[in-house]
Amino acid sequence: MSVDWGSGTELGELRARVRAFVAGHAPGRAARAGVRSPENAAELAELRHWIAALFEAGYYGADWPLEFGGAAGHDPRRDVVVAEEIARARAPMHLGGNGLAASALIRFGSDEQKARLLPAIRSCDDLWCQLFSEPGAGSDLAGMRTRAVPDGDGYVVTGQKVWTTNGHWANRGYLLARTDPDMPKHKGITAFAIDMDTPGIDVRPLRELTGTSDFNEVFFDGARIPATAVIGTPGQGWIVANASLAEERNGVSAAVVDLQLAWEDLYALAQKIEIEGRPAVEQADVRQRFGALRAEIRACALLGQSSFARWRAGRERVIDAPAGKLWFSELNLRLHEFAVDLLGARGILTEGDLDAVDGGRWQDAYLYARAYTIAGGSSEIMRNLIAERALGLPR
Template sequence: MEYGMSPELAAFRAEVRAFIAEHAPAIPPRAGVRSAENDAEFNALQEWTGRLYEAGYVGADWPVEFGGRDDFTPEHSIIVGEELARAQAPGAQSGSVLASHALIHYGTDEQRRRHLPKIRAGRELWCQLFSEPGAGSDLASLRTRAVRNGDTYTIDGQKVWTTDGHWARYGYLLARTDPDAPKHKGISAFILDMSAPGVSVRPLRELTGTSDFNEVFFDGVEVPADAMIGEPGQGWAIANATLAHERTNVGGIVVKLRLAIDALIDLARRVTIDGRPAIDSDRVRDRIGQFSAEVEALSALTYANLTRWLRGRERMHDAAMGKLIFSEINLEMAAFAVELAGEDGVLIEGDDNVLDHGRWQDEWLYARAYTIAGGSSEIMRNLIAERGLGLPRK
């Protein structure tokens, strides 16, 4: 199941697919949400981002005065996400996308005029400064403080798991401005210049061998009062409103898993078990068949959730169900592929005998992150149980 069944949407899908084939940057696909590894990749991503905005495939829901389109619908955005996933091409950086919606809906005219054109051109990369060491799944527990001193706020604290933090020009920051208010109500949103004195960015070395995430420290960072997005104490509402725009990206996860099924089948035909192709094994075929059935069930759930969201009937646990199922299936499939490779499964990228250029090892090492980032699987299960099934808290 996919969007694009109508003639108009099918034609749009073909248009997007042709555009991606012609213009997508030649950056090797990698598992998960990854940063550029060098200056050349970063420059290519900036150029590609500008092309996506210019073509109207990203940012089409912006106000027309800033480059949006009146004829664009959420279904179009879903198709763009699916086609980017199918081509294994990068989309616009998530921090910039979220920040742009915060500015559009809550920012001042001056903030919009200053930043939106540069985001659209790919010249201004933003990172998302939300999560903290003690406030990940429970974001409202964040402790980074912003204290008003006349015309400025002084920021002290720490963020973590900041994608693109080492490349970003600006940060979309949540900080506590009223420590005495209930935890959801004392948070405000800010524009943060990542080059400001007192901002320290420390890349985190990951299991994959790359550094896509960062720790960010704030030591007496002064931020102008007019860098606040919205009103004091409005940060929690702004964050939730902007995160809702991620809904149109969920179609891509189904495409990703279907591509992984195809790759698993190909792998099973090339590796052997007891001297015969692994695909001849009933156990292997049954396992791949189980994955395929689970992916199609997730597809049905995903598009049912999207339909409810588009009609304004989304349930509180819909996103949690999709996120949980994707995270767990993705991890199981990657682990099975590494197991299927046998002894070669322990090799890493760069070894002569590594299968598929180390794709499955990279997938497996990164897959665990999906079960934690954006709300751990344990938190998702609690949310589904309490808000979806009405079960009592322990």
């Protein structure tokens, strides 16, 4: 089927090239929604190979400094096309931890750190995990309590991190820890690039409501890390972290492709479903929901495109990123709630049941959808941001 989803970034020739590249190199389709961890060593090896190939072909890392393999005169619209085409093939995206670490190192890392760490991100020999959230510091990230106490020519780290994607596979960690408890909370934090095999670090997989293990808890018990691990300067961690998070620009355009594919698949599925003895697609409420969702997916694309265009023109506004994040995450949840409801009683069957529709894909996506409304700034935090910083309401 071909649904008219409206116009976006064209760059037609590049798009065709990327599409062919993805078809030739990407590992098999991901069975599950969202950002999921490799389930075994073979999957991990395949993933490393794929990401390295994207760097090698210049589709990833083109915005890096030239000496580390970046391209001269890089057009950031290319990154959008690459992200969209990877999503369209349902292939795995850039590893989030590697992307964040790279942007932090490029902006704030020392020459020694860049020379040592960036090549291994390109080759995907290194796998990074992000060590930000804590059990007591989620929405209030700056309230983190993991300490890195200066000690001789290094630091001793004690505390606990959580929601660590790929923590059980990673050999490097991008850590935020409190180095000065006497400073105001945003100012006493330092960013570090650490080795995950440092003694005193214990990684324990966390099983989520989906039944799968994509995240971890990471315990630090007197882990000793060198002073050369500091990214930027001591006390600069909050600025480093915010700058690297803001670099995640192509998320919405890839997410829109995911939504479009899900809508199209659900539309095809609905042709085969009967409700009360009549085809679902002849029922007004079903048609209305599909129509509304199609419009909302287009609105999501426009929010992403407009925010990207504003950024390129130097006219970015506070509302842009949180509005896109809110719209996508809540729409994604609505779409998958609708999918499960549409299946009626069969909607309860999950992966493993012989009669599960599409192998339980819709139920997994329905459960996983909550990751998006909570992670990366919950919907409530997004609304606070918009109200306080875009609309100017008093704190």
